[in-house]
Amino acid sequence: MEATVSIVSKSRQEEQHEQFEPKRVIVGANSLFKTYRTHGIEVPALADVTLTVMRGEMVAIMGPSGCGKTTLLNCLAGLDTVDSGSVLIDGVDLARMSDARRTDFRARTMGFVFQNFNLIPVLSAVENVELPLLVLHKRASVARQAARDMLNAVGLSHRERHRPAELSGGQRQRVAIARALINEPAIVWADEPTGNLDSDAAAEVMDLLADLNATRSQTLVLVTHAADIGARANRIVHMRDGHIV
Ligand code: ADP
Numbered sequence: 001m002e003a004t005v006s007i008v009s010k011s012r013q014e015e016q017h018e019q020f021e022p023k024r025v026i027v028g029a030n031s032l033f034k035t036y037r038t039h040g041i042e043v044p045a046l047a048d049v050t051l052t053v054m055r056g057e058m059v060a061i062m063g064p065s066g067c068g069k070t071t072l073l074n075c076l077a078g079l080d081t082v083d084s085g086s087v088l089i090d091g092v093d094l095a096r097m098s099d100a101r102r103t104d105f106r107a108r109t110m111g112f113v114f115q116n117f118n119l120i121p122v123l124s125a126v127e128n129v130e131l132p133l134l135v136l137h138k139r140a141s142v143a144r145q146a147a148r149d150m151l152n153a154v155g156l157s158h159r160e161r162h163r164p165a166e167l168s169g170g171q172r173q174r175v176a177i178a179r180a181l182i183n184e185p186a187i188v189w190a191d192e193p194t195g196n197l198d199s200d201a202a203a204e205v206m207d208l209l210a211d212l213n214a215t216r217s218q219t220l221v222l223v224t225h226a227a228d229i230g231a232r233a234n235r236i237v238h239m240r241d242g243h244i245v
């Protein structure tokens, strides 16, 4: 009886706490503009894009090919620059940092998942996953153990010595996801993560991303042109011709 009472009162406290603690903004993009000028043609890739992502959200940016999704993701992650507007990541303006600091900030706070996996072909699965930790000068034994744990979390313990060429597309993307998560990043960006996968492997990868979002409160921003993939997110942001619609 006593135990029941204490559990109830604790959950009420937590409820109140949640009520008064504002949810934290992790990505704050304000009025982004970017125009590509090539061969005398101007392409407005971003035209007044404003977007907020809360910590723990899984957001899908959706729209037809060429509407500016990759440009937006790259500008949010500080891989590309905008013509005007501002991007704050956890309250920090990446554009005001030196290149070296921005690279370091990215390595510590962000993970990336790409359509083409971008694994290093000569390295095994576990070596690919531990690489971000070695870059941050973590001890080799610590990095190896963390990489093993992460491969286990994505269901690939039995493939840790396989090289990318010896893995299926879905397995390669799970290795890439393990690598993206190894630093416990505040945010993971994924650009068409299922673009090169058949529908079964795509569903498996989306199950994994949704599970990581739910169980680890991992913030995820993913770009896709596929409605069934976007539907797995908590929220969909639709883009057309450089605008959010
Ligand atoms: P999406 O990812 O939605 O397919 P992108 O962000 O890659 O779209 O591209 C948005 C628009 O900007 C497209 O019209 C594309 O042709 C153009 N674009 C993208 N990158 C460049 C570039 N480096 N130089 C010139 N135009 C570009």
Ligand code: MG
Binding pocket: 069, 070, 071
């Ligand atoms: Mg794209």
